[in-house]
């Protein structure tokens with residue numbers, strides 16, 4: 001049976017863990033998350049930072065933040081495949097190239113969760129004949145830290161720029177304590 005571990009245990013992590021445990025009866029190998037509140041019933045080890053004796057799995061699901069992914073991927077891609085949710089990290093070419101190189105070296109794989117961009121597989125297949133792809137996203141202003149009451153255009157530009165301008169906020173106590181710039 002494939003050993004599955006989790007880096008991150010927020011909304012998506014908890015949903016996937018519940019699905020695996022309850023609907024698929026699939027055990028979880030470990031969860032890495034800071035400040036675990038016990039708001040989901042886990043019978044696997046929970047660690048707040050990477051522990052090489054504990055954080056072992058065939059597949060590690062990253063569902064934390066792009067910054068956490070960039071801090072942690074090197075520990076994992078040396079020995080595990082990763083299913084990555086924080087796709088905006090790949091707008092950083094330096095990170096992307098280092099991650100691909102690690103996979104190449106260690107024979108591991110990265111799986112990208114296309115999520116809200118339905119049809120991404122079709123776009124990927126047709127990439128040689130497409131010149132442009134336009135995506136329009138409508139979001140609750142609160143998710144961008146705004147309080148608009150009327151519908152407005154907040155950003156118009158490349159997806160790469162959007163990824164860099166609007167990374168999800170890291171909730172960990174270390175970031176909050178030091179007031180790191182993405183908060």
Ligand SMILES: NC(=O)c1ccc[n+]([C@@H]2O[C@H](COP(=O)([O-])OP(=O)(O)OC[C@H]3O[C@@H](n4cnc5c(N)ncnc54)[C@H](O)[C@@H]3O)[C@@H](O)[C@H]2O)c1
Pocket residue numbers: 007008009010011012013032033034048063064065066068084085086087113114115116168170171172
């Ligand atoms: N690809 C997709 O389809 C898709 C869709 C929605 C969200 N996302 C992305 O998935 C990620 C998770 O989304 P979410 O809604 O579950 O977010 P969330 O805010 O609910 O959870 C984030 C989790 O990150 C974890 N975390 C924070 N700091 C950490 C650290 N230092 N080490 C380990 N874990 C840490 C915590 O467990 C926290 O609960 C985000 O990057 C989000 O942008 C992807």
